[in-house]
Amino acid sequence: MPIDQNYHTDFSRLSNTMLKHFRDDKRKFWHWYISMDRGVPGMMGKTNVAIGQVVHQIMLEKVEAAEILTHYPQDCFKSNGALNPKPAKEFRELMEGQGKIVVKDDDFKRIMEICNSIEAHPLGSLLGREGTKFEEPIFWTDNTTGLDCRACPDFAYNTGSEILCYDLKITEKPDPKNWSKIAKRFAYYQQDAHYSSGLAHLTGLPVRFVFWAVESVWPYRVAQYEYDAISRERAGEDYMRLLKELKRCKESNDWDDRWTTESNFLAVEPWDVEAEDELEGFDE
Structure with missing residues (x-):
């Protein structure tokens, strides 16, 4: 079943993602989850992330592809076949409001191929246990x-x-x-x-x-x-x-x-200052 969206915004309990952010940068963690004066950065909008999200929904949440996916209409494309940014963005935003993700035909095919591969693998049996x-x-x-x-x-x-x-x-x-x-x-x-x-x-x-x-x-x-x-x-x-x-x-x-509260020392290595003639033959 789909995860309650409140789960992802419950910062009172430590998630793995939050802990990774703490590992990467304590001060940013404080801004994102303690003070909450900055928005937490997201990964959505990237094609590979979107494809992964859709596969999760289809395989784990048992959602039909047609319920969450839709294609770009013809008026979102230029005459050369490339996406026209403005109408494409407007259509994505419209579909997002309806809970749907817009994908290109090639990406739709990839998603179906990924799901078929999972179902044909022993992993598919685990998902049906x-x-x-x-x-x-x-x-x-x-x-x-x-x-x-x-x-x-x-x-x-x-x-x-x-x-x-x-x-x-x-x-x-x-x-x-x-x-x-x-x-x-x-x-x-x-x-x-x-x-x-x-x-x-x-x-x-x-x-x-x-x-x-x-x-x-x-x-x-x-x-x-x-x-x-x-x-x-x-x-x-x-x-x-x-x-x-x-x-x-x-x-x-x-x-x-610690690097923000004390002096940090820099180093000059010998090879940083040696003359070029002293380094001749170094690669031989």
Whole structure:
């Protein structure tokens, strides 16, 4: 079922996205979530993000494509086939008010191909398993820090002995070489730690967290990823350190990074000042 929109604007409880923003910049976190004098930046408007959102709605929320998608009419295009910015924007805004996303024909085809690929993969069977919970928000209070938290697993299943938590990622590069870089860049290990902590708090059961990376371009392959035990332990320790630091910032009302409160030293390396003749033959 669709997530209540109030979930995304409830800043009284810590989400994984909020924690990532805290990791990236404490002061911006304060402006976005404590003082709330600045709007939180969004990702919508980007084609790949929109495609990922639509696939989630179709596969997880069981929404029919026709309910949420529509095509640009002919008067939104120039004579050469390119989109005419002004009428295209006006049409997008009109459709947004009706709860629909406007896509080009090629993007519509991609979305359908992605969904078909998922359904033909063993992942499709998981999505159809009876007892699976889809996008059900969870709320808990961290035992160590007392911070109120929230998360919304894409889909999860209770086996009785453990919780299987799955996250669906739509990406152009699902191969191990590239996706490992993506996972590191977006700190997916933190998402694993946050969601797993919440589910463990609520159920008392161990949690296995699995990412499903689905290729958003042909040939629309599907890959399964999860962190090994040692990595999850490290991620859990880092996660707890972040929670404790956030608690400290809240209690002390100190949101400044050290580089803003003390002198920062610059360095000149030997190779920065050596004469060119001294560097001759360096590459040989």
